[in-house]
Each structure stands twice: as C-alpha cells, then as structure tokens.
Amino acid sequence: MAAHTWTSARAAKRIAARQKEVTTVEIKEYVRDTDLTALPRNKAYRVNAAHIYVDIKNLSEMLASTQIEGETCHKRTLRFLNLHYRAVHRILAEVDAIEVDFHNQRLHAVVAKPYGDEAGRVHRAVAVAQLITDVLAKTGEDGDDKIPAAAVRVGIDSGVALAVCNGRRGHTEPLFLGAPANLAAKRSAGSKVGIYLTNTARGVIDLADDVIEDDTALSAQEIERSQEKAALPVSADQIVKAWRKDLEANPIGKFSFSGHTPPFSNLDLETLTPANSRRQDAVSIYADIDGFTDFVAAGVCDDEAAKDVVRTLHVLRSEMDAVLHTEFGGRKVRFIGDCVHGVLCEGTAQTTDQAASVSTATLCAAAIRSSFEQAITALEDDGTLEAGHGLGIAIGYDLGPVALTRLGVKGAMIRCAVGRSVLESEEQQKRCDGDETAIGQSAYDAATSAVQTAFGASRKRADLTYEIAVDELADKADATAKAAKAVAKAAAAGGLLQSSPAPARDYAFADRRTDPNKPAGFA
Missing domain, CATH: 3.30.70.1230 (Nucleotide cyclase, GGDEF domain)
Known part of the structure; x- marks a missing residue:
C-alpha cells in the first residue's frame, strides 16, 4: 500500500498555477x-x-x-x-x-x-x-x-x-x-x-x-x-x-465486471463499457462547496463579480480533484455543479483492504478541507473573494461495493458509479455544514478504532483538517496515518522516503474478473 500524504507547499504550488489559468476571464451573453x-x-x-x-x-x-x-x-x-x-x-x-x-x-x-x-x-x-x-x-x-x-x-x-x-x-x-x-x-x-x-x-x-x-x-x-x-x-x-x-x-451489452488494481487514479474511465466495467469494495466520497449558490446569485448579473465566480469555482474544484487524484490515488467520477464525486480504495483487484481504505479516505477528506481553506485564503489575498463570502465545504463518505462503467451509446456515453454506498455518501455529505465531515455507518464499522474515535458516536466531525487527522490517527496506532507521518518526517529531513505516486498503467497488475470463472463441464 502506498503512503499518501498532503503538504501545504504542494497545494500552494497547484493553487497558484490554477489562479494563473483564470487571471483573465470573459463573460458573454448567450x-x-x-x-x-x-x-x-x-x-x-x-x-x-x-x-x-x-x-x-x-x-x-x-x-x-x-x-x-x-x-x-x-x-x-x-x-x-x-x-x-x-x-x-x-x-x-x-x-x-x-x-x-x-x-x-x-x-x-x-x-x-x-x-x-x-x-x-x-x-x-x-x-x-x-x-x-x-x-x-x-x-x-x-x-x-x-x-x-x-x-x-x-x-x-x-x-x-x-x-x-x-x-x-x-x-x-x-x-x-x-x-x-x-x-x-x-x-x-x-x-x-x-x-x-x-x-x-x-x-x-x-x-x-x-x-x-x-x-x-x-x-x-x-x-x-x-x-x-x-x-x-x-x-x-x-x-x-x-x-x-x-x-x-444497438442492444445494451451485458454488464461484465472485473476488479481494478488500486489506485483508482490510473483507471481510465473513458475506456469503460458495459462489457468492460469495474466492480469492487471502495469508498465513495462527496465534497460539496457550501454556500456557493448564494455566492453565484450575488454576482451573476455583474460582469466583474461573475468573473470572480468563475475564478473561484475553477481554483476550488481543481484543487479538490488534485487532492483526490494526485495525493490519495482516488478517481473523480464527475463534477456535479460545485460538488466533486470520487472513489478510492486500498488493496488488490480481488480484495479491498477495508480498514486501510477508510483510513486513506479519512486522510483524503481532511486534506481536501485543508486544501480548500488554503485556496480560500489565496483567493482572498488576490482580491477574488471578499470578506463575508460564506463559502465552506461539506464532505461525506462511505464504504461498500461500487460498480463503475459508462452508459449510453457511442458518441454520447456518460460516466456512472452505482452502489448503496454511493447514495449513502451523498446523504452523509448532505447532513454536514460547511465546516463538517461525516462518515457512513458501513465505513465506520470497517474503520480502525482510531478513525472511530476521531468521529465519535455521531459519525460527524467539525474542522477536521489534514494536520489534525494525521496526528490523531497516528497517535492511536492507525497504520495508514503512521505511514503517512513517517513519509512526511523523512521528506522534511531530506531522506529518501517519498510519497508513492500512482503506478504507471503499464506496470500495474492486470485487471482481474470478479465473476465466477469455472472450466467448461463443471457445475
């Protein structure tokens, strides 16, 4: 299992690059x-x-x-x-x-x-x-x-x-x-x-x-x-x-599933079809920008304010996607308005390490919040956001079997991720205010005692940033958090340990079928 880490320095570099991409914004009438x-x-x-x-x-x-x-x-x-x-x-x-x-x-x-x-x-x-x-x-x-x-x-x-x-x-x-x-x-x-x-x-x-x-x-x-x-x-x-x-x-093909060798970050969703779908236990994450509708409504009819809306959305969503994909080996399924939906897991194509997956998701959710807060500060500093903007981020996640595929006909196919945990992760996000993170019951039950302690009986936690999460979990012997903390410590000391990037697709283990496969003639 790769050790996944988040650092403020890497986030700052990405955020600055995204800000430059929208220095000039054009608003036109349809x-x-x-x-x-x-x-x-x-x-x-x-x-x-x-x-x-x-x-x-x-x-x-x-x-x-x-x-x-x-x-x-x-x-x-x-x-x-x-x-x-x-x-x-x-x-x-x-x-x-x-x-x-x-x-x-x-x-x-x-x-x-x-x-x-x-x-x-x-x-x-x-x-x-x-x-x-x-x-x-x-x-x-x-x-x-x-x-x-x-x-x-x-x-x-x-x-x-x-x-x-x-x-x-x-x-x-x-x-x-x-x-x-x-x-x-x-x-x-x-x-x-x-x-x-x-x-x-x-x-x-x-x-x-x-x-x-x-x-x-x-x-x-x-x-x-x-x-x-x-x-x-x-x-x-x-x-x-x-x-x-x-x-x-053009009949709908039969759905055939195989498992994907983690991380999901190297899964090319655009190659999926009914006959080439993926299915395995995974964590589904929803991260939604709280207060964004009112923020847009206040600026939609003014050109300069509308430009700031575009800048803000681009920087915030891009950074959320980067944390999920680059730092924690997850995969964005899609953006839904001002919300990102993604999946991640740890283990193999055949067997998901449920506890490690939940721990990684917990650190990922905390890192998304840290990056969000850092991006907000950067947007305030460059004048894009004014005081009182009211933006926050609500995050929910849960664990369970997830099927990933694309639906439709050639030339008009759409990404799709289904599972009870997908629905539940969105419900967890919906019960959060803009400073809260919530974990579903299935993920909570599979989590380490460190994660369970962090969330408590309510399964909801305010202000859970990466620094807080990694320290709390590592201190209570969560193996995933301890590995992340060790990598960060070695990197700070100039050591050779580095956070493992997603493996190149050519060197990932081959995808394996997850349906029964028995020789002909056997029951």
Missing part, C-alpha cells in the same frame, strides 16, 4: 445556438433559461432488489439507468433542449428556447418534463429479470445562470451555475412524484406564486395548458417507438 459543449475554462456565458431537474425515485429500490449487494443488483441497476438514459437523451435531442448532466438517477436539462420569451420557456420545460415522465413510464422491461419503469419527480425554475466548462483531463461538458439550477434540483428532491415549480417559475406562467413549493405539484389541467402552448414536435409514443427500434439495432 445568443442563439451558442455551442456550450467545449467552453474554455476562462469563459462563461450568461444564460436566461428554464432549468429542469428529473430525479428517478426508485433507484434505491433497484439497489435493494437483492438482500446481498452483489453483482445481480448492480447489473439490474445499471441496465435500469441505461435504458432510461437512452430514452431521455433521445427526448432532449428531439425537443432541442440542452442536456447538462445525467448523474446516476438525476438529470439536469436546460430550455433556452424560445428566445426572449420566458413564459414560453417555462411552458416548454413543463411539457418536456411531462414527456419525460410519460416516456419513462413505458421504458421498463418484462422478462425473467424484470426492469421496472422509472418513477420520477421533476423540479423546474427559471432565471439567469452562468454556463461554464465542467470537467478536466478530457472529460468536459457544460455546467450551469446559479439559483435556477439549484432551486430546480431542490424541488426535485422530495419523495412524491410529479412536476414541481418554484414560485418564481409559477409566477412567470400566471399560476399562484405563493404556494408551498415542495407540496404543490402541477395539476393535470395545468400541465395540459403548458403542453398546448409548447406544442412539442414529438409524442411519447413516437419516442418509445424510436427508442425500441434503437435498442434492437
């Missing part, structure tokens, strides 16, 4: 059919549009379809998501909406047309939301391994947001920053299905704008009114027919 798919990191477009968030509510049921979280429930879940993603991808292309992100069970799309007509955009967003709902109600599969239709809840808001580049190292897509995206996501987060508009969006189309947003779904009559005004060029039956024809011509 115009007709502007291509947002390949934005440079120092350019953003101000876009007035309606935002749609679709949340598939029965994903957790798929993951819980078997008592043991084995390959069967992961294969069913991935097929479930793949079927529905391909249907939604087709819908958005047909109705000329912008596909922003499809992160496991959540879809974010933007309706920018008709230009200059906000009411028209909201009506169109409602019609698109109902079309997605109707299509996904028909895209399950019968048979021995029945795949259910998706049960969805949709949130919609309207307003101005910033479109920026999302992603690094060859995996980029548009990202929309601002209240409309965030508030649409919040409206989609409830437990009941239906279409839920913010009071802002309701007011735009002359509906009562003083309702309890999360409890007031659109009525059938209200949806029909929007459908009539939007007059979408395609019906649910047409989409389903084309979807089925496409599945016949």
Whole structure:
C-alpha cells in the first residue's frame, strides 16, 4: 500500500498555477445556438433559461432488489439507468433542449428556447418534463429479470445562470451555475412524484406564486395548458417507438465486471463499457462547496463579480480533484455543479483492504478541507473573494461495493458509479455544514478504532483538517496515518522516503474478473 500524504507547499504550488489559468476571464451573453459543449475554462456565458431537474425515485429500490449487494443488483441497476438514459437523451435531442448532466438517477436539462420569451420557456420545460415522465413510464422491461419503469419527480425554475466548462483531463461538458439550477434540483428532491415549480417559475406562467413549493405539484389541467402552448414536435409514443427500434439495432451489452488494481487514479474511465466495467469494495466520497449558490446569485448579473465566480469555482474544484487524484490515488467520477464525486480504495483487484481504505479516505477528506481553506485564503489575498463570502465545504463518505462503467451509446456515453454506498455518501455529505465531515455507518464499522474515535458516536466531525487527522490517527496506532507521518518526517529531513505516486498503467497488475470463472463441464 502506498503512503499518501498532503503538504501545504504542494497545494500552494497547484493553487497558484490554477489562479494563473483564470487571471483573465470573459463573460458573454448567450445568443442563439451558442455551442456550450467545449467552453474554455476562462469563459462563461450568461444564460436566461428554464432549468429542469428529473430525479428517478426508485433507484434505491433497484439497489435493494437483492438482500446481498452483489453483482445481480448492480447489473439490474445499471441496465435500469441505461435504458432510461437512452430514452431521455433521445427526448432532449428531439425537443432541442440542452442536456447538462445525467448523474446516476438525476438529470439536469436546460430550455433556452424560445428566445426572449420566458413564459414560453417555462411552458416548454413543463411539457418536456411531462414527456419525460410519460416516456419513462413505458421504458421498463418484462422478462425473467424484470426492469421496472422509472418513477420520477421533476423540479423546474427559471432565471439567469452562468454556463461554464465542467470537467478536466478530457472529460468536459457544460455546467450551469446559479439559483435556477439549484432551486430546480431542490424541488426535485422530495419523495412524491410529479412536476414541481418554484414560485418564481409559477409566477412567470400566471399560476399562484405563493404556494408551498415542495407540496404543490402541477395539476393535470395545468400541465395540459403548458403542453398546448409548447406544442412539442414529438409524442411519447413516437419516442418509445424510436427508442425500441434503437435498442434492437444497438442492444445494451451485458454488464461484465472485473476488479481494478488500486489506485483508482490510473483507471481510465473513458475506456469503460458495459462489457468492460469495474466492480469492487471502495469508498465513495462527496465534497460539496457550501454556500456557493448564494455566492453565484450575488454576482451573476455583474460582469466583474461573475468573473470572480468563475475564478473561484475553477481554483476550488481543481484543487479538490488534485487532492483526490494526485495525493490519495482516488478517481473523480464527475463534477456535479460545485460538488466533486470520487472513489478510492486500498488493496488488490480481488480484495479491498477495508480498514486501510477508510483510513486513506479519512486522510483524503481532511486534506481536501485543508486544501480548500488554503485556496480560500489565496483567493482572498488576490482580491477574488471578499470578506463575508460564506463559502465552506461539506464532505461525506462511505464504504461498500461500487460498480463503475459508462452508459449510453457511442458518441454520447456518460460516466456512472452505482452502489448503496454511493447514495449513502451523498446523504452523509448532505447532513454536514460547511465546516463538517461525516462518515457512513458501513465505513465506520470497517474503520480502525482510531478513525472511530476521531468521529465519535455521531459519525460527524467539525474542522477536521489534514494536520489534525494525521496526528490523531497516528497517535492511536492507525497504520495508514503512521505511514503517512513517517513519509512526511523523512521528506522534511531530506531522506529518501517519498510519497508513492500512482503506478504507471503499464506496470500495474492486470485487471482481474470478479465473476465466477469455472472450466467448461463443471457445475
């Protein structure tokens, strides 16, 4: 197992380099059919549009379809998501909406047309939301391994947001920053299905704008009114027919899993397919910038303030990614707005060292917080951030079987990581304020006594920085922390010990299959 360390000096060097990349930032107004798919990191477009968030509510049921979280429930879940993603991808292309992100069970799309007509955009967003709902109600599969239709809840808001580049190292897509995206996501987060508009969006189309947003779904009559005004060029039956024809011509391959020899940092996610997927016990980590929505809202309409938003996001997310990937051998699955989702593990392709994985994740989460605080100070020092910005970072993680693959069709494939621990790690992040870190029950149970003591019965800890974490864990005989501390001490003394980088892919152990492999003729 490599000893992973974090140092303030390395972080400072990276942060300074990222700051230089966005010294000059350009803010432009979105115009007709502007291509947002390949934005440079120092350019953003101000876009007035309606935002749609679709949340598939029965994903957790798929993951819980078997008592043991084995390959069967992961294969069913991935097929479930793949079927529905391909249907939604087709819908958005047909109705000329912008596909922003499809992160496991959540879809974010933007309706920018008709230009200059906000009411028209909201009506169109409602019609698109109902079309997605109707299509996904028909895209399950019968048979021995029945795949259910998706049960969805949709949130919609309207307003101005910033479109920026999302992603690094060859995996980029548009990202929309601002209240409309965030508030649409919040409206989609409830437990009941239906279409839920913010009071802002309701007011735009002359509906009562003083309702309890999360409890007031659109009525059938209200949806029909929007459908009539939007007059979408395609019906649910047409989409389903084309979807089925496409599945016949381009069937979803069978999901086949192998383990990946750690670290995950040398796993090329862009080579994954259903037949070439990865699956093993791993730690899923969510790190979310707390207070960022209000920060964006305060600056979205002012050019200079908007430039600072772009600078801040670029520096903070890049450093979070670097800590995960470079320092601790993890792999970013994707950026989700101002949040990073990643995975890491210690051990072999066949057997994960659970305790060591949790200890490494604990040090990684603490290092992310230390780097975040250092980046905030650097941004304050160069004038990008003013006093009272209110930014913090909330981190959650958990341990369990994780399946990694890509879904969709060639030319439009998306990264995907599924597992009960993936859902739980996000829930742990959500219970944190901007100075807190939380660990899931499974990770806590597998952790060393040092990690358990650090978090206590609440499994949540405030102000857990790298220096605090490595000292506390090493002092209580956590082997991972002791190794990291020894490497740091040797490096400070000018010794030969160094933190081990991720091994070159050519010299990593070969990936091994994790499904049963018996000779022909044997039961």
